[in-house]
Amino acid sequence: MRAIGIAHFGETPALREVPVPEPGGGEVRVAIEAASINPLDLAIASGALAALGGYRFPLTLGMDGALPTAGMTALGAIDVMGVPEGGTLVVLGATGGVGTFTIQAAAARGIRVIATASARLAEEVRRLGATEIVVRGAEPLDEALRRLAPEGVDAILDAVGDRSLTSSVAGAVRDGGALLSIGSGLEERLLADERIRAADYRLDRKPERLAELTALVTAGTIRPVIGARLPPGGGTARPHRRYQGHRNARQDRPPGALTSGRCR
Numbered sequence: 001m002r003a004i005g006i007a008h009f010g011e012t013p014a015l016r017e018v019p020v021p022e023p024g025g026g027e028v029r030v031a032i033e034a035a036s037i038n039p040l041d042l043a044i045a046s047g048a049l050a051a052l053g054g055y056r057f058p059l060t061l062g063m064d065g066a067l068p069t070a071g072m073t074a075l076g077a078i079d080v081m082g083v084p085e086g087g088t089l090v091v092l093g094a095t096g097g098v099g100t101f102t103i104q105a106a107a108a109r110g111i112r113v114i115a116t117a118s119a120r121l122a123e124e125v126r127r128l129g130a131t132e133i134v135v136r137g138a139e140p141l142d143e144a145l146r147r148l149a150p151e152g153v154d155a156i157l158d159a160v161g162d163r164s165l166t167s168s169v170a171g172a173v174r175d176g177g178a179l180l181s182i183g184s185g186l187e188e189r190l191l192a193d194e195r196i197r198a199a200d201y202r203l204d205r206k207p208e209r210l211a212e213l214t215a216l217v218t219a220g221t222i223r224p225v226i227g228a229r230l231p232p233g234g235g236t237a238r239p240h241r242r243y244q245g246h247r248n249a250r251q252d253r254p255p256g257a258l259t260s261g262r263c264r
C-alpha cells in the first residue's frame with residue numbers, strides 16, 4: 001500500500017510503498033480515502049519530538065483522518081472553558097483546523113464568537129459563525145477586545161501558541177473566565193493567576209467526544225474546512241515549508257506546538 005512518511009527526521013514527507021499492516025489483537029485495519037495533514041505530523045517529521053522516542057523508520061505519518069484530532073480538540077476545549085449560551089468566546093488562530101471547528105461548534109451553542117483572521121480570510125470565518133472578526137495587523141488585539149467586550153470576555157482559546165499574544169490579551173478575560181491554550185502558549189505567571197482559569201489543554205480522545213463530533217458533522221451542524229486539496233504524491237512539500245515558516249516566526253515556542261494552516 002502507499003503511505004506518506006519519512007525515512008529520517010528532517011526529510012520532507014513523501015509518498016512511498018509500505019507493507020500492508022496486519023492488525024493485532026483488539027485492532028482493526030481501516031481503509032483511508034482522504035486524510036488531512038496535521039501540524040503534529042509535521043512536528044514529528046521535523047524531529048522536534050524525537051526525544052519522545054519510540055519511532056521506527058520508515059515512519060508513516062498520520063495523526064488524523066481530516067476530522068478527529070482538530071474536531072475533538074475543539075469540542076473538548078469548549079467544554080473545559082464552559083462558556084454559557086449567550087457568552088463570549090475569543091478564538092486566536094481561528095482559521096486553522098481547531099479554530100474553524102471551534103467557531104462552528106461554539107456558534108451552534110449560541111455563543112458569541114470573536115475570531116482573529118487575516119483580512120483575506122475574514123469573510124470565510126464570518127461564514128463559519130464568528131460574529132466579529134479582528135483582522136490581524138489592523139488593530140492591537142487587546143485594544144480590539146476592550147472595544148468589542150468592555151465588560152470582559154468569558155473565555156479565550158489560543159490555537160496559535162504565541163505567549164506574547166496570550167499575555168497581551170489575558171486582561172480581556174472577565175474574573176473567573178477561562179484562558180485556554182492548545183499550543184503551550186501560556187506563561188507561568190498566567191497559569192498561576194487566580195483571577196482567571198488559565199490552563200494548557202490536551203486532547204483527551206474520549207470515545208463519547210468522537211461520537212459527539214460524528215453526530216454534529218452528520219447533522220451538518222459543523223463541517224471540516226478544506227484549505228487546499230493536495231495530490232497524493234509530493235503534496236506535502238507546501239505545508240512542510242509553511243510549517244517551517246511558522247516555526248521560524250515563533251522561536252519562543254516549545255517544540256511541537258507548531259502549525260500549518262487550514263482555512264484558505
Ligand SMILES: NC(=O)c1ccc[n+]([C@@H]2O[C@H](COP(=O)([O-])OP(=O)(O)OC[C@H]3O[C@@H](n4cnc5c(N)ncnc54)[C@H](OP(=O)(O)O)[C@@H]3O)[C@@H](O)[C@H]2O)c1
Nearest residue numbers: 039093095096097098182183201202203257258259260261
Ligand atoms: N493540545 C492538543 O491536544 C492539541 C490538539 C490539536 C492541535 N494542537 C496544536 O494546536 C495548534 C493549532 O492546531 P491546528 O490544527 O488548528 O493548526 P493549524 O491548522 O495550522 O492552524 C493554526 C492557526 O494559527 C494561526 N497562526 C499561525 N501562526 C500565527 C501567528 N504567528 N500569529 C497569529 N496566528 C497564527 C494560523 O493562521 P495563518 O495560517 O493565517 O497563519 C491558523 O489560524 C497547533 O500548534 C497544534 O500542534 C494541540
